[in-house]
Amino acid sequence: MKKLLMVGMMSAMLVGLAACGSDADSKSAESDKATPKTEEKEVAKKAETTKQDVNSDTDANKQTEEKQDKESTTAKEDTPTTEKAEEKTSEPAAQNDTTKETTDTAKTEEKTPEQKQAATAGAFSLTPAGFKQSAVAPKTGGTVSLVYLNTTPETADFGPLKVTVKQYKLESVAGANKKMDPYSPESYLANQDGFVVTADVVIENTSASNINYLAERIQINGGGISKGASLENFVPTAYQLSGSATSHNIFPAKSKREGAITYMLNKDNYYTLVHLTKLVVPNPNDFADKALPVKTTKAIDLDFRITE
Numbered sequence: 001m002k003k004l005l006m007v008g009m010m011s012a013m014l015v016g017l018a019a020c021g022s023d024a025d026s027k028s029a030e031s032d033k034a035t036p037k038t039e040e041k042e043v044a045k046k047a048e049t050t051k052q053d054v055n056s057d058t059d060a061n062k063q064t065e066e067k068q069d070k071e072s073t074t075a076k077e078d079t080p081t082t083e084k085a086e087e088k089t090s091e092p093a094a095q096n097d098t099t100k101e102t103t104d105t106a107k108t109e110e111k112t113p114e115q116k117q118a119a120t121a122g123a124f125s126l127t128p129a130g131f132k133q134s135a136v137a138p139k140t141g142g143t144v145s146l147v148y149l150n151t152t153p154e155t156a157d158f159g160p161l162k163v164t165v166k167q168y169k170l171e172s173v174a175g176a177n178k179k180m181d182p183y184s185p186e187s188y189l190a191n192q193d194g195f196v197v198t199a200d201v202v203i204e205n206t207s208a209s210n211i212n213y214l215a216e217r218i219q220i221n222g223g224g225i226s227k228g229a230s231l232e233n234f235v236p237t238a239y240q241l242s243g244s245a246t247s248h249n250i251f252p253a254k255s256k257r258e259g260a261i262t263y264m265l266n267k268d269n270y271y272t273l274v275h276l277t278k279l280v281v282p283n284p285n286d287f288a289d290k291a292l293p294v295k296t297t298k299a300i301d302l303d304f305r306i307t308e
Helices: 002-078 082-109 113-119 185-189 267-273
Strands: 143-150 154-157 161-174 194-205 219-222 225-228 255-266 278-281 300-303
Touching: 154 300, 185 194, 185 255, 194 267, 219 267, 225 255, 225 267, 255 267
Parallel strands: none
Antiparallel strands: 143 161, 154 161, 161 194, 194 255, 219 225, 219 278, 278 300
């Protein structure tokens, strides 16, 4: 009986030992299984840490580069380049040049009406070049030709008053075809061919008082006929001879006035006047209220050839 009890106890102990061994093996297996997972987690954690470190280094480098770029940009902004400095230095000079050009332009644009009209291309004026241009053609149309030009000045010297013809010309008009005012003296050449004589005249008052003088009384004379002058026919307003703004016949003391006078001729007039033509300049005492101390009491004739 005791043996059976002993056998039973030993069997129970063996079963218990076997159970413990199995449980230990199970725990050991579970431990073995858990170990790789832990190792995997540690590896993953290390990789993540490494990645974070790399990212951290990258961000740090990026921040460093951005900081360096910002500092570089700031340095560029704070320190002007040589080119910008030169631009800033040259700005005042450019502004000065612009101001100077504007001033010069303003000075250039401050012209008298005579200068403005003379500046027009091909316009008549009293300059040597402008005098060759026609003031007749724009009004008559047709064919207007320069027949004769004389640029040798002649002077009728009366003492207190001097009358000088600086230059004069003869133009022929053929086939006038522009509509003209029938009440204007210029329409004399609207229905017939003819000629226009234009003289550039200077009247100088050398006295200390005003002189009354009628330039329209200067006559062209030859072959027994004479023609009085016009201050307006075919003469642009800017070049009309006038002593003063209020009275064309009053020439102020110590003054000099210049302008054009004209004569219109038909063919018969021209062919009569063409021989021994004279310009008859009247004496200023013919118009004076009080006699002037003139050199002569008569008119003065100037040679006035109107053909070659």
